[in-house]
Amino acid sequence: MPVDIWLHGTLTARVTLKSAGRKVVLEYTDEARSRYRGGAPILSCSLPAAHGTTAPSATRAYLEGLLPEGRALETAASRLRGVELDSAGAPAAPSDAVALLAEYGRECAGAVVVAPAESGPPSGGHPSSPLGDVELADLVRNLPTNPLGADPGREIRMSLGGAQDKLLFTRVAGNWCRPIDGYPSTHILKPTTVWPHSAENEALVLTLSRACGLSSNDVWIEQIADTSVLVTERYDRILGDDGVVHRLHQEDMCQAAGVRPKDKYLIGRPSDRMTRVLREFAASPIREALAVYRQVAFRALVGDEDGHGKNYSLVHTEGGVTAAPLYDSLCTLAYPDLSGTMGAQIGTQRSLVKVDRQALAEEARAMGIPAAAAAEAIDELIDNVRSGAADLSPTLTEGWPAERIIETILGRAQRLESGQPLGGAKPSPPRGTLDAATQRRRR
Structure with missing residues (x-):
């Protein structure tokens, strides 16, 4: 067909x-x-x-x-x-x-x-009636058998990349609605996974990314069906003054480089295919390379090993592509079962605990970023992570061992500032990717 x-x-x-x-x-x-x-x-x-x-x-x-x-x-x-x-x-x-x-x-x-083909222009769709607490709870509980909340029988036909369980909803006047017949969703809801407190962990890290200027979309935690659920505002959706939800054209780096999702961990260093795409299609390649570099460095700083090719994206504009905001980031060092091996190496380093300023500087140089700009970016990240951690709301830190993650991140910031390897955990034997480890835990 x-x-x-x-x-x-x-x-x-x-x-x-x-x-x-x-x-x-x-x-x-x-x-x-x-x-x-x-x-x-x-x-x-x-x-x-x-x-x-x-x-x-x-x-x-x-x-x-x-x-x-x-x-x-x-x-x-x-x-x-x-x-x-x-x-x-x-x-x-x-x-x-x-x-x-x-x-x-x-x-x-x-x-x-x-x-x-030949089905005609999309209708535009409409949001459903607001969902009640029981409906919300059922959708969260049924995620394993009803991914994304899709239901073709009700014309709820949705598709979104990624391996983690998630729901797509539209926020209307403070209520959750299901997007029907192609209506744009506005938020992604991710319940805590097989990794304890993963929703709270990601909310904390994404809040730090906002403090660093790497993202601007809202994130928060809701309790649904006795489960902590991460709520993330979609950066590729814009609510107009007229109340209409508009879509932004974007693609992830695997798509931009012609890499299949199953090979997302093989996309190479940021200075490889990702930078080649920016050099060809960005209006300001160095500016966008620096934006991607800041995300790469942030993931290393907060202890996020899952920086593969689908966790970096580009927004298409009339003037060329720009780096999309940071998304899908959490401190994977909080989970000893994971290897600490990064989805894309930085300089000559693949381990989260061995990355240092030299490795970051080497990667920046390979990306074509001036040394002074790269060093300034690292210093700003360290300062902003510290101030962001000090300003974290109790709604993000209470009720779970947030202090362990905060201490890990701040300790890594201190070591990075002093020129030491980031450290923060004892390297464990390679155990595959985060996706593979998640599948093993589900069995």
Whole structure:
């Protein structure tokens, strides 16, 4: 089944399958080529519009990047006849990814809407009636069997990347509503996972990221179904003065570099493919490289090993791509079962406990960032993390052992300032990625 991709209400591309579903082709429409002129990417940095059709491998990576991962993808695939996943849990063939997006792609990351070909323009949808406490609790409890809160039978067709369980809701006048028929969601709700206090941990770290100027969206904790739930305002949604929710066009770094989600931990150092994308498509490559570098350094500082290619993103603007705000970050050093091996190495270091100013400076140099600017960025992060930790609200720190994480982060800041390796935990034997460890804990 071919699918159409809509961007800001414009039919932008059609995706078709060849070779019995083993090859996927994306072709931009004449209207899209006319509207998006000047060589700027339309859907993705990896899918140039200069040629008639895009590369099948990059097209597959882009489409798979719109889908969830892990248990959520397994559940969604199990409900569609003929859809298969491979041994790594990824769509077995391009036809499987296309079938999943045809069913679930009305509300995706960024501004794209995916629908069956010839089905016409997206209706725009509407929010549901406000959800009551019982409905909210049921949706949280049923997340393992109802990922994202999607329900195609009620025209709630949503798809969002990532392996952690989450719900997508629209906030209307302080109430939670379900986005129906492609209506934009405004918030992501992530219940505490198999990792104790993961919701509180992430809320604390994301609050520190705001203190560092790396993000500006609101985060808080709600108690739903006797579970702590992280609530994050979506940075790719803007509420207009007229009350209308607008989508921002964005993509993650794996999509931009043509890397499939299952290879997100293999994208390489920030100075590798991510920086090459910025050099080609950013209006100010050094400025955006510095923005990404600050996020890389922040993740190292707070003890977050999960900085893979899907945890960095780009926002598309008329002038070129810009670094998206930081998201999906928590102190993984709080969990001894994890290895402390970073999703992308910094300089010559792969271990969270061994990163130091030299490794960070080496990475900055490879990214083309002036040494003085990189050093100033590190000093500012240290100062802002300290002041942010001092200003944390009791609503974020009470009722769980927040002081352990705060002490870990502040200790790492002190060591980084003095030129020592970040430290903060005893390195453990490699045990795979955070995603793999999460799957083992669920069994």
